[in-house]
Amino acid sequence: MRLDDAAARLEALGNPTRLRIYRTLIRAGAAGLAVGRLQDKLKIAPSTLSHHIKSLVTVGLVSQVREATTLTCHANYETMQGLVDFLVAECCADSRESSDKKTAA
Amino acid sequence: MRLDDAAARLEALGNPTRLRIYRTLIRAGAAGLAVGRLQDKLKIAPSTLSHHIKSLVTVGLVSQVREATTLTCHANYETMQGLVDFLVAECCADSRESSDKKTAA
DNA sequence: ATTATATTTCCATGGTTCTCGAAATATAGT
């Protein structure tokens, strides 16, 4: 993953409203959730919601499937996994010493 | 981790300049890296660099240790791990079905 | 064609962020 793509995705998740949306979709799992259901759950103005979903779709974290008049949204779990891998990947690449670094939670 | 804290951290990492800084620190590992060394490596104006480092420190992703005139920065790996856990934690909580969901890279 | 539901686009507003030069501050050596 290119750094700019990673940054764009992190930025997308870095807004509390969008993070709520994204997490709700993650919780929904493979079944996904329609825009209207997100609206009901999260009480966000339709235009605002649409705007944020679009951001998430643009960076590839969410995809949409039309079913008649409803648009169902899915969190792209693999994309997020790739993002997580990107963050963790280079750990300590420049100095592989374990000295006093804590690895606990 | 509270959602707003997670969002603040993601937002901090969601700027390409800050992500570069953060990754450089991650690569530096436990030894950390002085602000000046970051400057040399990344060619960012001192005021801009300071500004971004402050953001990362504020959200807890980076900490600093003063050594005479130099300030050494460390990436707080555990904080990032917590963030990653937060993102992955709730996966599919609302519908535990594995249907056709891919788990590959 | 009309109506109803679902969602998006348009537009404006207020707020926030990014960047960097210049000046300020901190620490220490002479």
Added chain:
DNA sequence: ACTATATTTCGAGAACCATGGAAATATAAT
């Protein structure tokens, strides 16, 4: 006190983002 190095704060401009109301579009049922 003076100088040098390291880093931060201040200030300002341009750019960008978040929000939501109103109007537009899409799909389908009658």
